[in-house]
Each structure stands twice: as structure tokens, then as C-alpha cells.
Amino acid sequence: GQNIDQPTEMTATEGAIVQINCTYQTSGFNGLFWYQQHAGEAPTFLSYNVLDGLEEKGRFSSFLSRSKGYSYLLLKELQMKDSASYLCAVHSAGGGSYIPTFGRGTSLIVHP
Amino acid sequence: ETGVTQTPRHLVMGMTNKKSLKCEQHLGHNAMYWYKQSAKKPLELMFVYNFKEQTENNSVPSRFSPECPNSSHLFLHLHTLQPEDSALYLCASSQVGDSEGYTFGSGTRLTVV
Numbered sequence: 001g002q003n004i005d006q007p008t009e010m011t012a013t014e015g016a017i018v019q020i021n022c023t024y025q026t027s028g029f030n031g032l033f034w035y036q037q038h039a040g041e042a043p044t045f046l047s048y049n050v051l052d053g054l055e056e057k058g059r060f061s062s063f064l065s066r067s068k069g070y071s072y073l074l075l076k077e078l079q080m081k082d083s084a085s086y087l088c089a090v091h092s093a094g095g096g097s098y099i100p101t102f103g104r105g106t107s108l109i110v111h112p
Numbered sequence: 113e114t115g116v117t118q119t120p121r122h123l124v125m126g127m128t129n130k131k132s133l134k135c136e137q138h139l140g141h142n143a144m145y146w147y148k149q150s151a152k153k154p155l156e157l158m159f160v161y162n163f164k165e166q167t168e169n170n171s172v173p174s175r176f177s178p179e180c181p182n183s184s185h186l187f188l189h190l191h192t193l194q195p196e197d198s199a200l201y202l203c204a205s206s207q208v209g210d211s212e213g214y215t216f217g218s219g220t221r222l223t224v225v
Contacts, residue, residue: 004154033213042202042216043155087155089213100145100214102155 004103006088011109012078020073020106022088031091034062034073037105038084046073046086075108083110115139118203118217125193126225133188133220135203141215143208144186146178149200149219161186162208193224 003025012018024032031050035043049055049064049071061074073086085105092099116137125131137144146158158172161180175197177189186203200221204214 035213042218043214045213045215048213089155099160100157102147102157104152104154 004088004090004101006086006103006106008104009107009109011111012075014078014080014110014112016078017074017076018078018108020075020086020088020108022071022073022103024069024071024088024090024103026069026090026092026101028092029066029090030093032062032064032071033089033091033100034060034071035087035089035102036084037087043087078110080110080112083108116203116205116215116217118201118220120220121218122221122223124223124225125190127193127195129193130189130191132190133201133203133222135186135188135217137184137186137203137205137215139205139207139215141205141207142183143206144180144183145204145206145214146186146188147202147204147216149202155202158188190222193222195224198223 006022031048033048034046036046037043046060047055047062049062052064052066054061054063059076064071085107087105088103090101119134142163144161148156148158157170159169159178175192179187200219202219203217206214
């Protein structure tokens with residue numbers, strides 16, 4: 001089975017930096033995704049890590065350590081519109097098909 | 113049209129009704145998925161179709177019946193649902209082996225009364 005753990009809720013101030021952690025246990029690891037989901041909307045793709053290290057995309061960066069089963073999403077220069085749920089998803093290969101499993105999501109509240 | 117389109121956006125149905133959710137993707141992807149999203153719970157994978165073939169059925173009750181007539185269309189047929197089945201049902205597509213992740217539709221907000 002798979003187990004994905006991330007904090008339920010975080011708060012931060014506009015303009016600050018926030019790090020959202022995700023730990024996972026899985027077999028056949030084949031990549032880790034981060035998604036952003038605003039209330040009432042569909043999740044949208046943010047980042048993908050399959051090798052160890054940091055991937056940077058503008059204000060957002062994502063880090064992966066496969067040996068530790070650990071990832072984080074780093075959001076810089078926070079804006080009010082960044083208030084959303086952030087979903088960590090692990091991709092694993094099993095039985096010839098690719099199985100995506102999501103964590104519960106971290107609700108980020110950005111306040112002025 | 114582009115992306116992943118789901119219809120209807122909202123659906124209210126009685127426990128004895130039969131209805132279907134529709135999903136269409138215009139991205140040329142070869143895999144499609146149904147997810148259930150309930151309040152305070154993680155996205156739950158329901159069904160996976162790779163190249164039109166169902167490869168995963170995540171212990172979903174038989175009152176949910178998927179259909180994938182081709183690689184662009186996916187249906188979820190609903191029959192004799194329970195109030196606890198009320199949730200947001202999300203369709204997603206992906207290209208297996210692609211690093212761009214899944215593209216989700218806007219979902220169908222289902223309420224069972």
C-alpha cells in the first residue's frame with residue numbers, strides 16, 4: 001500500500017516564504033507531483049520530481065529525497081491568490097499500470 | 113475545445129435514479145481516470161483506463177460503472193446511489209510516461225438525496 005502524509009493546514013503572511021512538506025511510503029516509486037486546488041475548482045499541475053534535488057519554477061520550487069521518502073513545495077513572495085489547497089501525489093508503477101495516489105492536501109491561508 | 117471537459121457541472125439525483133457523468137479530453141492522452149473528492153478526505157482513485165482498457169478498479173461499489181468507448185471519452189454510470197456518495201467527481205487524463213502530470217476536468221458536484 002501507499003501512505004502519504006502532509007500537514008492539514010498552514011498560514012502565512014503575504015510576501016513571505018512557506019514550505020509545505022510531504023512524506024510518503026510506497027513501492028515502485030515513479031515520481032512525485034504537486035498540485036494546487038482552489039476552492040470549488042479542479043487541481044492544477046505545479047511540479048514533478050522523479051530524481052533527487054530541487055526543481056524551480058518561478059516563485060514555486062519542489063524538492064525530492066527518494067531515500068527519505070520526502071518532498072517539499074516552497075512558495076516564495078506569497079500572494080493572496082496563493083491561498084489554496086496543495087496536494088502531494090505519488091506515482092507508482094504496479095501491475096503494468098501507473099497508480100497515482102494523493103495526500104489529503106494542505107490548506108494554505110495567506111493573510112495580509 | 114481544449115483540455116478536459118466534464119458534464120454536468122452539478123447533479124442532484126434520488127437514490128433510485130440512474131444518471132451518467134461524462135468526461136471528454138482533447139489532449140491526445142492515452143490514460144483517463146475517475147476520482148472522488150469528499151470533504152476532508154484525500155482524492156480517492158476510482159478507476160483507471162490505459163489505452164481504453166480498464167487497468168484499475170479501486171474496490172469501488174458496483175453502483176458505479178465506468179465506460180470508456182474510446183481514448184477521448186470516459187463515462188461514469190450511476191445507479192441506486194447512497195447519500196454518502198455525494199461528492200465532487202473529477203475526471204483526469206494523462207500521457208503515460210509524461211512528466212506533465214494529470215489534467216483534471218472541473219468536476220461534477222453530485223448530491224444524492
